Amino acid sequence: MRRKRMGALSQLGDMRINFQPRKDEVVHGAVVEEIGGLIKVYKDGHVERLPAVADVPCTWASEPGVVSKDVAVGAALWARLYVPKLPAQRLPLLVYFHGGGFCVGSAAWRCYHEFLAHLASQAACVVLSVNYRLAPEHRLPAAYEDGLAAMRWVKQQASHRGGGHDDLGWWRGHCDFGRVFLAGDSAGAAIAYNVAAQLGSAVLKSVSLKGLILIQPFFGGVTRTSSERNSVQSSRSALSLATSDCYWRMALPPGADRDHPWCNPLDKGAPRVENLRLPPVLVCVSELDILKDRNMDFWKALKSAGKSVEQATFTGVGHAFQVLHNYQMSHARTNEMLARIRAFINDR
Numbered sequence: 045m046r047r048k049r050m051g052a053l054s055q056l057g058d059m060r061i062n063f064q065p066r067k068d069e070v071v072h073g074a075v076v077e078e079i080g081g082l083i084k085v086y087k088d089g090h091v092e093r094l095p096a097v098a099d100v101p102c103t104w105a106s107e108p109g110v111v112s113k114d115v116a117v118g119a120a121l122w123a124r125l126y127v128p129k130l131p132a133q134r135l136p137l138l139v140y141f142h143g144g145g146f147c148v149g150s151a152a153w154r155c156y157h158e159f160l161a162h163l164a165s166q167a168a169c170v171v172l173s174v175n176y177r178l179a180p181e182h183r184l185p186a187a188y189e190d191g192l193a194a195m196r197w198v199k200q201q202a203s204h205r206g207g208g209h210d211d212l213g214w215w216r217g218h219c220d221f222g223r224v225f226l227a228g229d230s231a232g233a234a235i236a237y238n239v240a241a242q243l244g245s246a247v248l249k250s251v252s253l254k255g256l257i258l259i260q261p262f263f264g265g266v267t268r269t270s271s272e273r274n275s276v277q278s279s280r281s282a283l284s285l286a287t288s289d290c291y292w293r294m295a296l297p298p299g300a301d302r303d304h305p306w307c308n309p310l311d312k313g314a315p316r317v318e319n320l321r322l323p324p325v326l327v328c329v330s331e332l333d334i335l336k337d338r339n340m341d342f343w344k345a346l347k348s349a350g351k352s353v354e355q356a357t358f359t360g361v362g363h364a365f366q367v368l369h370n371y372q373m374s375h376a377r378t379n380e381m382l383a384r385i386r387a388f389i390n391d392r
Contacts, residue, residue, distance in 0.1 A: 077180075077294055079287055082148050085294065091181055099152040106154075107161035115212065117174065117197045121190055124151045126164035126171040127215050134220035136169045136254070136389055139174060139194060143230030143364060144289030145283075146187055151175035155367040159378075168387040170219050172198070176235065179295040183369065184306045187231070191239035195248070198224065202250035225389060226254045227322075230283070230364060231291075233261035237309065244321045254392040257385055259328040260363055261342065262337055264292050264302040264311060269337035277334065280371060282364040285334055310345055318349035325353040326388045328381060332362035332371075356384045 073087030084092040102112040102124055109129045117123045128135065131235045140163075142149045142156050149268075150156070151173040164171045176190035201212065202221035229234040240256045266284075292302050300307075305314035326342045327335055346353040358365070358381060360373040366381055368374075 060328070077147075077290055079148075079290055085180060085293075087178075093148060096148075097148060097153045097155055097262060099113070100154045100157050101152075102157075104154075104348035106158045107165050110161045110164050111156070112161060113215070117172075118193050120177075121193060121197075122151070122175050123194065124157070124160075124173040124175070125215050126161050126173070127168070127218050128164050130167060130168060133235070135218055137198065137219045137221065138163070138167070138169045138171045138225045138257075138389070139173055139198060139229050139236075141187075141191060141228035141232030141235040141260065141365070142173065143228070143232045143260075144178070144236075145287070146179045146184065146231045146295035147291055148178065149231075150155065155369075159367045163382060163385065166382040167389055167391060168222035169225075170215065182295055184295050185233050185238075186305070188238040188242070189225075191235045192242060193252075195226075195239060195243065199248050199251050221250055222252045223254050223389075223392065224251050225257060225392075226253065227257035227385075229367070231295075233258040234263060237261060238306070240322055241309075241315065241320050253323050255323050255388060256325045257328070257388065258325065259366070259381070260330055260333055261339060262288075262291075262335065263307065263338050263342060264321060265308040265311065265338065266301055266303045268343070271337040272334050275332065275334045275336070281334075281362050282334075282368055283334060288334065302325075310342065316349075317345050317351070322346075322351055324340045324388075324392065325351060326327065326385070327353065328356045328384070329355065329357045330361050330363055331357055331359045332363060343361065348353040356381070356389065 065255040072090040073286060075084050076087050081094055081096045083094065102114045109131060111127045114126050115123055115125055140160060142151060156173065160171045160173050174194045176187045201216055226236040226240050236256060237258055242252065252354055272285055292307055296304055296307060302308060303311040308314060325346060327339060331338045343353060343355040358377040361371040361377045365371050365374045366378045
């Protein structure tokens with residue numbers, strides 16, 4: 045698969061908040077929150093998202109042997125499906141949530157289209173990439189609610205045994221709904237975790253949740269970790285500490301701090317992990333990510349609580365390397381990640 049560096053994303057880690065009036069502030073007032081190249085929020089609440097990454101249609105062929113189509117998921121949501129053209133067999137279903145700090149990103153972004161088409165091919169699974177609502181227009185828990193709505197839609201699809209003859213029968217016939225996985229990267233990993241935690245012991249007829257794959261989960265907290273305090277982030281980094289704080293200010297309910305349970309799953313106010321009914325979990329950590337320590341603490345908490353959990357650390361790369369290809373080692377480490385995800389799925 046041909047991979048291209050996305051130069052427009054090289055400044056993702058730079059947050060610039062400018063209170064000086066500019067020409068584009070005449071109508072909406074001053075810019076009160078800004079992440080360079082990605083998003084501006086104005087004083088009157090107007091939100092401007094910048095075209096840092098190109099959207100591509102589902103017909104854009106990035107992976108031989110994978111068919112992709114967009115589908116409506118409920119009344120207000122849509123998702124992109126990736127179905128490998130493999131010999132007649134039913135494949136596991138991976139429900140995926142993209143990253144972007146809850147504030148930017150799309151299932152149509154080219155970087156996610158490429159990555160998930162490749163994942164579907166390499167891991168031999170059907171992928172459903174959910175396009176959830178974004179903050180600050182839709183603050184948390186909107187994204188978590190959309191994740192649950194996507195799972196209810198999957199349950200409805202699973203009730204149509206044998207594929208069916210409607211417009212969606214073409215992909216249902218490829219799915220083994222007895223092997224469903226939740227996954228996501230960054231904010232998408234936080235969505236996957238919260239959906240799994242809320243599903244708990246809920247009975248999803250015709251659907252069996254077999255695993256949870258969390259890639260660099262975007263969690264936070266008021267107290268800084270060592271990697272948050274000390275990691276020096278280059279211009280290639282997708283996530284700086286200032287950018288992380290900005291995302292959380294835009295995503296959390298007004299007045300909430302970073303120890304809110306929707307941000308910090310290990311805070312004393314969050315549901316205790318030992319009381320949660322979770323499927324087996326794979327936590328993917330990046331060595332150069334400011335979230336490294338927070339991700340490792342989360343893995344250790346799950347392990348201490350007696351959960352079935354695996355951890356994989358990818359050296360020499362930072363946050364979101366698998367979609368942005370912003371490190372020299374990105375290609376090799378992405379292949380390692382795909383192999384680890386495939387092994388995790390195949391074991392279940």
